[in-house]
Amino acid sequence: MNNYRELSRKKLTQRGVSIEDIALLVFDLQKKYCPTLHLDDCITAVDEVLEKREVAFTILTGIELDVAAENNSLNEINEVIKKDYSLYGIDEILALSIVNVHGSIALTNFGYLDKTKPGIVGILEKAGKEGAACHTFLDDIVCAIVSSAASKIAHDYENKKALLE
Numbered sequence: 001m002n003n004y005r006e007l008s009r010k011k012l013t014q015r016g017v018s019i020e021d022i023a024l025l026v027f028d029l030q031k032k033y034c035p036t037l038h039l040d041d042c043i044t045a046v047d048e049v050l051e052k053r054e055v056a057f058t059i060l061t062g063i064e065l066d067v068a069a070e071n072n073s074l075n076e077i078n079e080v081i082k083k084d085y086s087l088y089g090i091d092e093i094l095a096l097s098i099v100n101v102h103g104s105i106a107l108t109n110f111g112y113l114d115k116t117k118p119g120i121v122g123i124l125e126k127a128g129k130e131g132a133a134c135h136t137f138l139d140d141i142v143c144a145i146v147s148s149a150a151s152k153i154a155h156d157y158e159n160k161k162a163l164l165e
Ligand code: MG
Pocket: 084, 091, 092, 135, 136, 137, 138, 139, 140
């Protein structure tokens, strides 16, 4: 099973998303709540999210669907996915399988990132809109990983504070 995790990381890189891209968004989300936060903490949190089996499977499934749409091999639904039709919504639903195992902070951040599309999320969306690639599933998956890592950091930070009190 471990090779699915490795493979999901490799696929993210191949599709233009680095762990650092993801961690930078986590840092931007959490820095005002956790003043001692470092980028390294965010990289660790992202690594922990990527260790979950359901996260690896979601990444692999979403990227596979994006690539299949690029190759025009999805029959009737191909254009809907390739053009990122706004009322499709299954891309968000798939990404929620990551968010759902990381609690309510992950859920609220996911909605925020989906609306604001910062950093690498915006870059992926732009490339998709310009027709350079299909990132219909990948942009939501990145939002889900970022928001889940942010939730982890928020909970860990509270736990550390509680130990010092
Ligand atoms: Mg999408």
